[in-house]
Amino acid sequence: MRKRAPPTRPPNEVPALPPRALGDVRRLVVKVGSGVIATRGRLRPKIVADLVYDVTVLRHRGCEVILVVSGAVASGFQSLGLSRPPTAVLPRQAAAAIGQHKMMAMFARLFAKHRTEVGQLLMSADDIENRQRFLSARHTLLELLARGVVPIINENDALSDHQAIIGDNDHLSALVTNVASAQLLVILSRVAGLLEGGPAERVIPRVEVDSDVARHIRRELSESGVGGMVAKVSAARLAANWGVPTVIADGTQPGQLLRIMAGEEIGTMFVPREPKLSARKRWIAFRTRSRGVLVIDAGARRALCERGASLLASGVRAVEGDFPMGSRVDIVDEERHVLAIGLVSYAADEIRRLRGRREAEIKRLLGYEYVKEIVHRDELVLLAP
Numbered sequence: 001m002r003k004r005a006p007p008t009r010p011p012n013e014v015p016a017l018p019p020r021a022l023g024d025v026r027r028l029v030v031k032v033g034s035g036v037i038a039t040r041g042r043l044r045p046k047i048v049a050d051l052v053y054d055v056t057v058l059r060h061r062g063c064e065v066i067l068v069v070s071g072a073v074a075s076g077f078q079s080l081g082l083s084r085p086p087t088a089v090l091p092r093q094a095a096a097a098i099g100q101h102k103m104m105a106m107f108a109r110l111f112a113k114h115r116t117e118v119g120q121l122l123m124s125a126d127d128i129e130n131r132q133r134f135l136s137a138r139h140t141l142l143e144l145l146a147r148g149v150v151p152i153i154n155e156n157d158a159l160s161d162h163q164a165i166i167g168d169n170d171h172l173s174a175l176v177t178n179v180a181s182a183q184l185l186v187i188l189s190r191v192a193g194l195l196e197g198g199p200a201e202r203v204i205p206r207v208e209v210d211s212d213v214a215r216h217i218r219r220e221l222s223e224s225g226v227g228g229m230v231a232k233v234s235a236a237r238l239a240a241n242w243g244v245p246t247v248i249a250d251g252t253q254p255g256q257l258l259r260i261m262a263g264e265e266i267g268t269m270f271v272p273r274e275p276k277l278s279a280r281k282r283w284i285a286f287r288t289r290s291r292g293v294l295v296i297d298a299g300a301r302r303a304l305c306e307r308g309a310s311l312l313a314s315g316v317r318a319v320e321g322d323f324p325m326g327s328r329v330d331i332v333d334e335e336r337h338v339l340a341i342g343l344v345s346y347a348a349d350e351i352r353r354l355r356g357r358r359e360a361e362i363k364r365l366l367g368y369e370y371v372k373e374i375v376h377r378d379e380l381v382l383l384a385p
């Protein structure tokens with residue numbers, strides 16, 4: 001195995017803050033972004049070799065590491081003769097079919113140097129939504145770990161259609177922490193962490209998951225056309241619902257993962273709130289993607305966030321998407337902050353007819369009434385403070 005000097009601290013850096021307590025973490029999910037894996041269509045084996053080294057060291061210390069790796073599209077599009085990652089569905093799927101095996105070949109070769117096997121799992125939304133498939137994914141994952149194999153997971157991009165799409169690997173990695181009951185999520189990309197707004201661009205070292213960070217979030221997407229800081233923060237919030245902290249850090253620097261695990265203040269750590277959610281609410285939060293959006297007014301926002309109330313039709317301003325009853329939706333305020341996610345009691349077209357109206361009018365407007373709430377409080381998980 002290659003030797004490397006321990007990471008040194010630049011001389012005039014501020015003295016270290018108390019280390020983050022990650023010493024007890026025994027199982028972690030590490031999400032590696034497309035920008036770390038490939039740049040302008042080419043794989044980056046040097047950077048990935050450093051990461052593989054870090055994973056190997058952690059494994060020798062008794063940690064189980066699950067990788068969620070992006071970059072199938074980013075490392076496959078060139079082989080299709082394209083000059084940038086395609087945005088249309090079919091060329092993306094074709095690029096992913098090529099890039100996925102190229103990436104895996106690189107990982108297999110780099111891990112083989114450390115006499116380690118890798119196993120590939122390609123997941124789709126159904127593997128999370130369907131309880132049996134969820135359990136089957138979990139069992140496979142645990143079996144690989146028990147046998148000392150490093151699981152490498154990606155979305156099954158070559159075959160995912162838009163009905164069953166997870167969409168971005170930040171989200172997938174949060175789901176995988178749940179599938180694997182991991183204790184930590186590390187999201188490695190090309191950004192150093194959540195940057196404080198303003199010219200200094202200082203990385204915010206620690207964020208309580210409930211705090212409002214909207215002003216620090218830039219809207220850009222990653223090179224692969226998905227993800228970006230919005231997706232990372234939302235993944236961190238999901239993982240927090242499971243009691244799992246998330247660290248968002250730059251994955252292009254060697255040794256980052258080991259330094260993070262040693263408790264150094266690298267990147268931004270999202271600290272979960274206590275107490276944890278009930279099993280049912282976790283399941284709501286950890287199901288795959290939302291199928292639509294409900295925009296609510298200020299009164300409903302207060303009712304949800306301050307009084308823990310259900311969402312009623314009167315507070316709904318707009319409905320986006322087309323979804324059946326029982327679907328997961330994002331509940332956002334008029335400034336588009338995601339306040340909560342929940343399962344709807346009515347379908348999108350029914351909610352469109354009911355929006356802004358009182359409960360007493362449901363029967364008259366629809367001709368029937370199942371329940372009075374659009375999203376019942378028991379089916380609602382608050383994300384914002």
Ligand code: GLU
Pocket residue numbers: 033034069070071072073074096154155157167168169170222224226227
């Ligand atoms: N699964 C996609 C890929 O491998 C990437 C999704 C993402 O970057 O979040 O290309």
